[in-house]
Amino acid sequence: MLPIGCVESCRGCKHREYSAEESLAQKLSFLNLKLESWTNVLEPVRSVEKYKRWGYRSKTTLSAIFNDTSWEFGMWQRDILIPIPGCPVHSPKVNRILELIRTSIPQKSNFALAFVVISGAQVVLVVKSKLMPETSWITNDFTATLTDLGVEGFWIHLNPSAGRRIFEKISWHLICGIPRSIDINGLRYGPAAFQQLIPELYNQSLHEAFAFLDITEKSSVVDLYCGTGNSMKKWIDSNANVIGIELSGEAIECAKLNVPTATILRGACRQRIPQVKSWVENQRDMGQDVLLYANPPRTGLEVEVLDWIVNDGRPSKIAYLSCSPGTLSKNLHTLSMNGYKVDRLIPFDFFPQTIHVECLALLTLEH
Numbered sequence: 001m002l003p004i005g006c007v008e009s010c011r012g013c014k015h016r017e018y019s020a021e022e023s024l025a026q027k028l029s030f031l032n033l034k035l036e037s038w039t040n041v042l043e044p045v046r047s048v049e050k051y052k053r054w055g056y057r058s059k060t061t062l063s064a065i066f067n068d069t070s071w072e073f074g075m076w077q078r079d080i081l082i083p084i085p086g087c088p089v090h091s092p093k094v095n096r097i098l099e100l101i102r103t104s105i106p107q108k109s110n111f112a113l114a115f116v117v118i119s120g121a122q123v124v125l126v127v128k129s130k131l132m133p134e135t136s137w138i139t140n141d142f143t144a145t146l147t148d149l150g151v152e153g154f155w156i157h158l159n160p161s162a163g164r165r166i167f168e169k170i171s172w173h174l175i176c177g178i179p180r181s182i183d184i185n186g187l188r189y190g191p192a193a194f195q196q197l198i199p200e201l202y203n204q205s206l207h208e209a210f211a212f213l214d215i216t217e218k219s220s221v222v223d224l225y226c227g228t229g230n231s232m233k234k235w236i237d238s239n240a241n242v243i244g245i246e247l248s249g250e251a252i253e254c255a256k257l258n259v260p261t262a263t264i265l266r267g268a269c270r271q272r273i274p275q276v277k278s279w280v281e282n283q284r285d286m287g288q289d290v291l292l293y294a295n296p297p298r299t300g301l302e303v304e305v306l307d308w309i310v311n312d313g314r315p316s317k318i319a320y321l322s323c324s325p326g327t328l329s330k331n332l333h334t335l336s337m338n339g340y341k342v343d344r345l346i347p348f349d350f351f352p353q354t355i356h357v358e359c360l361a362l363l364t365l366e367h
Contacts, residue, residue, distance in 0.1 A: 003054060005086035005095075012075055013089055013353045020050050024349065027357040031347055034325035035359070038332065038342045045357060047349035048198060056198055056352065057090045061117045061166065062098070066109040071102045073116055089353065094118055097149050101125070104142050106134065114162040121152040121181040122191035128162040135175065143176045153177040155191050167192050169249060180254065185230055187258040190250045193228050201348050205360050206234050208346055209319035212362045213291045215240045220283035222276055222315065223262075224269045224294040224305065229255035231293055232262050241288060243279050245269045269296075270304035277312055292318045300327030310338035318363040323350075328359055339367045 002008060006016055015023040024045045032039050047053070062073040065081050072083040085102075086095055097118060105111060105125070111133055115126035123146070127133055133156070146154055158171035172191075180188045184199045196202035209231070215221065217239035223232050226244030228251050235242045242262040246252050252266045263279065265272050280290050292315035294301060300322065301309075309315065318340065322328035332342055346360040 003088040005088040007074075007082060007084050007087075009077065010075060010082045010084050010087075011077065012084070012087075014355045015353045018353070020047065020053055020352075023353060027347065027349065027355075030355075031325055031345075031357060031359065034329050035332070035345060037329070037336075038345055041342055042345045043347065045347040045349050046201065046204060047352060048201060052198075053352035054088050055091050057087075058094060059119050059195060059197060060090060060094055060098075061115060064113040064116055066107075066111070066113075068109075070107060071105060071113070073098055073102060093149055097123060097146070097151060100142070100145055100149070104137055106137055114159070115166055117166065117191065119191055119193065120183065120189065120195065121150055122155070122189070123151050123153070124155040124157050124191045126157050126159055126162050126166055128160060129158055130160045130171075132156065132158065132173065138175060146176070151177065152181045153179055153191060157191075180257075183228075183230075185233070187228055187230060187233065188254045189228050190254060192250045193248065193254055194251065195228070196350060198350055198352075201350055202230070205321055205346070205348055205358075206231055208360055209293060209321070209362070210234055210238075212344070213293070213317050213319055215291065218287070218289055219291055220280070220288040221291045221293055222280065222313070224292070224301075225296045226255060226264070227251050227295070229258035229262070229264075231295065232259045232264075235293070236262055240291075241283060243276060245272045245276065268302070270302040273304055273308045277308065280313055290315045293320075294318070295321040298324040298327065300324060301331050306331065306334050310335065310340075314339075314365060316365050318361070318365075320361040320363070321358060322361060323356070323358045325357070325359060328361060332361060332363075335363060339365055341366050 027045050064073050074081050074083040112128045114128040117124040154175045156173045159168045180190050215238045219240040221235045221240050221242045223244040226246045232242050232244050244264045255264050340363045342363050344362040348358045350358045
C-alpha cells in the first residue's frame with residue numbers, strides 16, 4: 001500500500017512500500033554483493049527511528065512545467081514530468097513552501113521557471129532566461145508567509161541553459177531575506193551548498209570517523225571534497241591541522257567562514273594534488289601524523305587522488321564516506337593492493353525508503 005501523498009507513477013522512492021526492516025535488509029544484501037571482498041567487516045545498516053523515515057527531506061530540487069492552466073513541480077520519468085504534490089518524503093514545511101510558490105508565481109507559460117530548489121532555509125527559483133522576470137507577484141503577504149514557513153533567503157537565479165546543469169556562477173538575485181543560514185551544527189550554508197538530509201546520521205558518521213582517526217593536536221588531516229566545513233570543524237576543534245579541498249565556490253565561501261583557521265583550496269581535488277603534496281610534506285617535517293578524510297561524489301576518488309594516496313601521501317589512516325558502493329569497491333581494491341587494510345565498513349541509511357545507502361570505510365596503512 002502506498003503511503004498517503006505518494007504518487008503511484010513516481011519511482012523516486014523504490015522502497016516506499018517496504019517496511020523499515022525490509023528496506024534495511026535489502027540495502028545490506030546489496031552491500032554484501034558490491035563489497036563481497038570485505039563482508040567480514042561489514043556492519044548492519046544504521047538508520048533512524050521508524051517515525052523519522054518519512055517527512056525527512058528539508059531539501060529538494062524539482063523540475064517545473066506549465067500545463068496550460070497551472071504549474072506542476074515534480075520529477076522527470078523519461079520525457080514525462082511526474083508531479084509530486086504532498087510527497088511524503090518531503091517535510092510538511094517543504095510541501096507547504098512548494099504549494100505557496102506553485103500558486104503564487106505567474107500562471108502563464110512565458111514565466112520561464114525551470115527548477116525550484118529548497119535547501120533548508122534557502123529557496124531558489126531557477127529561471128531559464130537571461131532577463132529578470134516580472135516580480136510583482138512577490139507581495140508582502142507572500143514574503144511574510146515564506147518567513148512564517150522558516151525561509152530566510154529567497155532567490156531568483158537566471159540560467160538560460162538550465163537543464164542538466166541547474167546552477168551557474170553568475171546571475172544570482174536575492175529577492176528577500178539573508179544570503180546565508182545556519183545549519184543544525186551551527187555552520188553557515190547558502191542556497192547552492194550540498195548538505196546531508198539527516199543530520200543525526202551524518203553526525204554519527206563523523207563521530208565514527210573522528211574516533212577511528214584518533215585526532216589530536218599531533219594530527220594533520222587532508223579533507224577532500226570538504227563542502228561547507230562540517231567535517232573540518234570537527235578536526236579543528238581537536239586542535240588538528242587541516243587542509244580542505246572543494247570545487248563549489250559557494251561551499252568554499254561558507255567553509256572559510258565556518259572554519260577560518262583551516263587551509264582551504266578551491267578546485268577539483270585532482271587539480272590541487274601539488275598543493276596538498278607540499279602541505280603534507282611540511283606537516284611531516286613538523287612531526288605530524290597525516291590522516292585522510294574523503295566524502296566524494298558518486299564517481300568516487302579521482303584517479304589522480306588515488307595515485308597520490310598510494311604513492312606519495314600514504315596517510316596512516318583513511319576515513320572514506322561513500323555514496324556509491326560500486327565505486328567504493330573499486331577504490332578499496334586499489335587501496336588494499338597498496339598496503340591498506342579495511343578495518344570497518346559502516347553503512348548509513350541517509351535516504352530512508354529509497355534504494356540509496358552510504359557507507360563509511362575505515363582503513364589503516366599496514367605497510
